[in-house]
Amino acid sequence: MAIVVQKYGGTSVGTLEKIKNVARRVGKVKDEGHDVVVVLSAMAGETDRLIDMAHDLVPEPDPREMDMLVSTGEQVSVSLFCLAAQGLGYKARSLLGYQAGIQTSRLHTKARIKDIDATRLRQELAQGQIVAVAGFQGLDRFGDITTLGRGGSDTTAVALAAALGAEVCEIYTDVPGVFTTDPGVCPEARKMDYISYDEMLEMASLGAKVLDIRSVALAKQFQVPIHVRSTFEDTEGTMVVNEEKIAEKLMVSGVAYNKNEARITVRGLPDQPGVAAKLFTPVAEAGIVVDMIIQNTSADGLTDMTFTVPKVDFTQAMNLVTELATGLGAADVLGQTDVAKVSVIGVGMHTHAGVATRMFNALAQENINIDLISTSEIKVSCLINEKYTELAVRTLHKAFELDRDAPPREETL
Amino acid sequence: MAIVVQKYGGTSVGTLEKIKNVARRVGKVKDEGHDVVVVLSAMAGETDRLIDMAHDLVPEPDPREMDMLVSTGEQVSVSLFCLAAQGLGYKARSLLGYQAGIQTSRLHTKARIKDIDATRLRQELAQGQIVAVAGFQGLDRFGDITTLGRGGSDTTAVALAAALGAEVCEIYTDVPGVFTTDPGVCPEARKMDYISYDEMLEMASLGAKVLDIRSVALAKQFQVPIHVRSTFEDTEGTMVVNEEKIAEKLMVSGVAYNKNEARITVRGLPDQPGVAAKLFTPVAEAGIVVDMIIQNTSADGLTDMTFTVPKVDFTQAMNLVTELATGLGAADVLGQTDVAKVSVIGVGMHTHAGVATRMFNALAQENINIDLISTSEIKVSCLINEKYTELAVRTLHKAFELDRDAPPREETL
Numbered sequence: 001m002a003i004v005v006q007k008y009g010g011t012s013v014g015t016l017e018k019i020k021n022v023a024r025r026v027g028k029v030k031d032e033g034h035d036v037v038v039v040l041s042a043m044a045g046e047t048d049r050l051i052d053m054a055h056d057l058v059p060e061p062d063p064r065e066m067d068m069l070v071s072t073g074e075q076v077s078v079s080l081f082c083l084a085a086q087g088l089g090y091k092a093r094s095l096l097g098y099q100a101g102i103q104t105s106r107l108h109t110k111a112r113i114k115d116i117d118a119t120r121l122r123q124e125l126a127q128g129q130i131v132a133v134a135g136f137q138g139l140d141r142f143g144d145i146t147t148l149g150r151g152g153s154d155t156t157a158v159a160l161a162a163a164l165g166a167e168v169c170e171i172y173t174d175v176p177g178v179f180t181t182d183p184g185v186c187p188e189a190r191k192m193d194y195i196s197y198d199e200m201l202e203m204a205s206l207g208a209k210v211l212d213i214r215s216v217a218l219a220k221q222f223q224v225p226i227h228v229r230s231t232f233e234d235t236e237g238t239m240v241v242n243e244e245k246i247a248e249k250l251m252v253s254g255v256a257y258n259k260n261e262a263r264i265t266v267r268g269l270p271d272q273p274g275v276a277a278k279l280f281t282p283v284a285e286a287g288i289v290v291d292m293i294i295q296n297t298s299a300d301g302l303t304d305m306t307f308t309v310p311k312v313d314f315t316q317a318m319n320l321v322t323e324l325a326t327g328l329g330a331a332d333v334l335g336q337t338d339v340a341k342v343s344v345i346g347v348g349m350h351t352h353a354g355v356a357t358r359m360f361n362a363l364a365q366e367n368i369n370i371d372l373i374s375t376s377e378i379k380v381s382c383l384i385n386e387k388y389t390e391l392a393v394r395t396l397h398k399a400f401e402l403d404r405d406a407p408p409r410e411e412t413l
Numbered sequence: 414m415a416i417v418v419q420k421y422g423g424t425s426v427g428t429l430e431k432i433k434n435v436a437r438r439v440g441k442v443k444d445e446g447h448d449v450v451v452v453l454s455a456m457a458g459e460t461d462r463l464i465d466m467a468h469d470l471v472p473e474p475d476p477r478e479m480d481m482l483v484s485t486g487e488q489v490s491v492s493l494f495c496l497a498a499q500g501l502g503y504k505a506r507s508l509l510g511y512q513a514g515i516q517t518s519r520l521h522t523k524a525r526i527k528d529i530d531a532t533r534l535r536q537e538l539a540q541g542q543i544v545a546v547a548g549f550q551g552l553d554r555f556g557d558i559t560t561l562g563r564g565g566s567d568t569t570a571v572a573l574a575a576a577l578g579a580e581v582c583e584i585y586t587d588v589p590g591v592f593t594t595d596p597g598v599c600p601e602a603r604k605m606d607y608i609s610y611d612e613m614l615e616m617a618s619l620g621a622k623v624l625d626i627r628s629v630a631l632a633k634q635f636q637v638p639i640h641v642r643s644t645f646e647d648t649e650g651t652m653v654v655n656e657e658k659i660a661e662k663l664m665v666s667g668v669a670y671n672k673n674e675a676r677i678t679v680r681g682l683p684d685q686p687g688v689a690a691k692l693f694t695p696v697a698e699a700g701i702v703v704d705m706i707i708q709n710t711s712a713d714g715l716t717d718m719t720f721t722v723p724k725v726d727f728t729q730a731m732n733l734v735t736e737l738a739t740g741l742g743a744a745d746v747l748g749q750t751d752v753a754k755v756s757v758i759g760v761g762m763h764t765h766a767g768v769a770t771r772m773f774n775a776l777a778q779e780n781i782n783i784d785l786i787s788t789s790e791i792k793v794s795c796l797i798n799e800k801y802t803e804l805a806v807r808t809l810h811k812a813f814e815l816d817r818d819a820p821p822r823e824e825t826l
Contacts, residue, residue, distance in 0.1 A: 016469050053493060056429050058500035065499070068507050069492035072485035079482035080466060086478070087471035094481050099556055120556070143512055143533070 002167035003125070004029055007039040007135065007157035011174045012231035013077050014044035016084075022172075022231065023084040023092075026130055030090060035125045037164065039135045039157040040081055042073025063108030067137075067147045071097070074134035074153070081132045092130040095120065097137035097145070101163075102156065104138035104146045111146035113138060113155065113218075116163035133160060151212030158215045162222035169224050171211060172231040177238035178203065178210055180402040181255040186394045188403035192253060193236070196243040199253055200226075202345045202379045206256035216240065243347050251355060252346035252400040257393050259340045259386060261291060262314040263371065264307055264321055268331025271303040279305065279324055286320055288313045292341070292374040292383060302331075306372060308383060311337060339371065340389040343381040344396055350377045362399035368392055415580035416538070417442055420452040420548065420570035424587045425644035426490050427457035429497075435585075435644065436497040436505075439543055443503060448538045450577065452548045452570040453494055455486025476521030480550070480560045484510070487547035487566070494545045505543040508533065510550035510558070514576075515569065517551035517559045524559035526551060526568065526631075529576035546573060564625030571628045575635035582637050584624060585644040590651035591616065591623055593815040594668040599807045601816035605666060606649070609656040612666055613639075615758045615792045619669035629653065656760050664768060665759035665813040670806050672753045672799060674704060675727040676784065677720055677734055681744025684716040692718065692737055699733055701726045705754070705787040705796060715744075719785060721796060724750060752784065753802040756794040757809055769793045775812035781805055 006026060013019050022038075029036050041047075050070050054061040078094035085092035097104075101117030124131045135153025140146050148155050154171060161169035176191055178200065183189040195203070197220035204213040210228055219226050219240065229237025243249070269275055280290060293307040309317045314337055322333045349355040356373075359380055363370060368391065372383035384392055397403060419439060426432050435451075442449050454460075463483050467474040491507035498505035510517075514530030537544045548566025553559050561568050567584060574582035589604055591613065596602040608616070610633035617626040623641055632639050632653065642650025656662070682688055693703055706720040722730045727750055735746045762768040769786075772793055776783060781804065785796035797805055810816060 016466060020470070050489070053429060054496050057433065057493060057496045061496050062499055065492045065495045065505075065507060068509075069489060069496075072488050075485050075488075076463070076482060079478045080470060082478045083467050083470045083474050083482075086475055092478075094478060096481075096558075145509075 001033050001035065003035045003037065003164050004168060004170065005037045005039065005157050005161040005164065005166045006170045006172060007153055008041065008172045008231060009153070009174070010041040010044040010047070012172050013040055013081065016080070019077070019080050020084045023081060023088055023090070025231070027085060027088055027090050030130055036130050037121065037125070037160055037166070038081065038130065038132045039153055039160065040074060040077040040132060041135050041153045042070075042077055046073040046076070064144060067108045067145050071134070071137040071145050071147055074136050078132040078134045085130055085132075090130050091128050092132060093124050094132045094134070095124070096134045097156075098139035100133045100160065102138035102159070104140055104148070106140040106142065106144075106146065108146055110149040111138060111140065113148070113159045116159055118160070118163045121160070121164065151215070154212040154215035155218060158218045158222075158224050158226065161224045162218065166224070168227050169219065170227045170229060172229060173210060174231065175210060176230040176233055176235060177228050178208070178240070178254075180253065181393055181397050182208070182257070185257070185390045186255075186397045188394075188397060190402065192238050194239050194241060194246045195253060196246055196347050197240060198243065198378055199345050199347055200240045202343070202376070203254055203256050206258050206341070206343045206345070206379070206381070208254070208256050211240070246347075249348040250346050251348040252344045252402065253348075254345045255393050255396045255400070255402065256343045256345060257340055257389050258343075259389060260311050261308040261339060261341055261383075262311045262335065262337040263339045263383060264309060264317060265334040266305045266321065266325045266330050267334065268302045269305055269325065270329050271297055271301050275303070275328060276305065278328060279321070282324060283309075283317060283320060286316065288317050288320075292372045292381065294372050308339070308341070308372065338386040339383050340386045341381050341383050342389065342392045342396060343379050344400060345379045347378050349380070356380050358399055359396060362395050363392060366391055366395050368395075414446050414448065416448045416450065416577050417581060417583065418450045418452065418570050418574040418577065418579045419583045419585060420566055421454065421585045421644060422566065422587070423454040423457040423460070425585050426453055426494065429493070432490070432493050433497045433500075436494060436501055436503070438644070440498060440501055440503050443543055449543050450534065450538070450573055450579070451494065451543065451545045452566055452573065453487060453490040453545060454548050454566045455483075455490055459486040459489070477557060480521045480558050484547070484550040484558050484560055487549050491545040491547045495543075498543055498545075503543050504541050505545060506537050507545045507547070508537070509547050510569075511552035513546045513573065515551035515572070517553055517561070519553040519555070519557075519559065521559055523562040524551060524553065526561070526572045529572055531573070531576045534573070534577065564628070567625040567628035568631060571631045571635075571637050571639065574637045575631065579637070581640050582632065583640045583642060585642060586623060587644065588623060589643040589646055589648055590641050591621070591653070591667075593666065594806055594810050595621070595670070598670070598803045599668075599810045601807075601810060603815065605651050607652050607654060607659045608666060609659055609760050610653060611656065611791055612758050612760055613653045615756070615789070616667055616669050619754070619756045619758070619792070619794070620671035620673070621667070621669050624653070659760075662761040663759050664761040665757045665815065666761075667758045668806055668809045668813070668815065669756045669758060670753055670802050672802060673724050674721040674752060674754055674796075675724045675748065675750040676752045676796060677722060677730060678747040679718045679734065679738045679743050680747065681715045682718055682738065683742050684710055684714050688716070688741060689718065691741060692734065695737060696722075696730060696733060699729065701730050701733075705785045705794065707785050721752070721754070721785065751799040752796050753799045754794050754796050755802065755805045755809060756792050757813060758792045760791050762791060762793070771812060772809060775808050776805060779804055779808050781808075
């Protein structure tokens, strides 16, 4: 008899009929003798409906009141779920964030979980209750409701699983698991049986949307196994676990892409010590996250500096950088928004320099030019022209044989 | 600089535009230098929408989960109100029942307020905030959300006004105040400037719907003046205050009616000591509230017993009473549902026996037969055939000259 934490997203509880289905599914696990904690999101569309109302009233709504408003969505879900479960004959009880002991920081609309007091949760489980916890919400030390930001229910589920020492945290979603790449772009994409926390972190940060990145980091920290699976099918999904638990490490396990970055190039910058700091410190202070950076030094004491910023910050960044670059004596500043980042990820690659080479060759064969490169222990990313994104993803997926049942492992390269 | 508590019902906050209007109205009072606490109901229709969803899931929903569900309605209202008030430039903060320190009994869906800890409320007011409190809800000692039943927001408002020592508790509604009778039945009905707590209690219990009866009892207990007025007009409404505060006591201040009772008559009951107890104890134990009772003793040792019960309990009561009456040797049991109770109410009547006489004469002149009579210190009620209800109301309204600017006072009869 283990504790199982299950999280269901908004589409999984989007209608009363779907809520009943979730109750049936949860009931089955309870029937098998497990203690079940269910974390629910708001019914699909509800959070947006509430946010729209707020924006109709005031252009920049107060974050505290926004949390008060949107946290009702999850409250409705958990109470309806419990009624559905009771209708099927189960004992079920809903708990809000504060009742589940979820204490957070005070940063409204993007609070962080600081601690969980699972006393009441354990009491309810001991009484044989299925416990439904409102996802996405907690209480700060002033007694005010906070929310954890978009995707926050994943974090709630993982944090509760950690606090309860649950056997597994199952994240139910509308896809069957984590894929080697976006199946919408590459029909040969395959569902993975296993992926390591580090790979999943890279996948999430590089654009795969199946899991919220904070929940993966938390799962890694507390060694909580995550099972990503479909609400609408009964098949096994993808286990997100520690690298050591994966017997056969793939050199490359996935291909990700991200169209949300833009490129800025400063040309003819005098190549003096500290010039990079003078350029990037004010950008960071403006809250703009610079991702890839490359510097080319030319012979005549001038240098070119190229980097990427989020597309939403592009205009602000261009204005700021142009002002700074002019002050530093640069020739000109170029901006480009039709760029994309494609990446290959795999824990097995860190012993194999050959991964980058194979990646560059594959892109070259399709005449895809690489603008910028960045690497980490377990990923290689290339910035390319946006129009080649899908072609690049399919090319790399094939080049690393991810479409095959048994892609190359670290010992085979 | 006084503390003013204002309560707005569901129709007053039924749309975003209406919520903005409420924010403007509240802001005006704040501008005048007062501390304002606003108690809000759920947006019109929202509570019913939530209840309908629950009933779609399970025929008899668990009261605890119902409270969890429906309490979201008021939470949405208060956060939207605060956003609207902030949009107008005011400082505003929403508090849920537990944040406003409202502790209740554990009886879900009809909890009673046991205590209010106004510490946080006072802190927020001291910071210049307009404080919006979610009506209708509180927290029990186990940390679970409770609700106070339909009309509970009135009770929340009066309880907060008592706890804060507010100058007045203003109840905003969709009518301009308390009327001498239902204007829909009697076009000559006049808005009262003042009514005493006791009269208002009788009016409410006899069918006038403008104020929840528990809130009136609470206001009387803590001597909180209530001002019933319209959200949509700027005129003065009706003050509900202590009898001593009303300079000119009307003999009859209002006429009420109630079509929600049914009549049961047991005929030929052996007239023995304890027979009434044998009949009514099991009825009370079944949770059926018996209202008017009359007993006629005949010469041959038999008696007839007539009484009223709520129409919703009529079938159950008939079955129960028939079984009991047969056991007690009664001849037969008759039931009638097309009955109505009309009442005249006034604190000035308790020194004047003439009120009942004038009432009976007025009804007799219209050939309206009286089935049952019950009286209290400040009211006389008659049970009549339902089809005469409107005629009786208009007749009594005229007989006690309530259509005049200066109806008869106690010294004039």
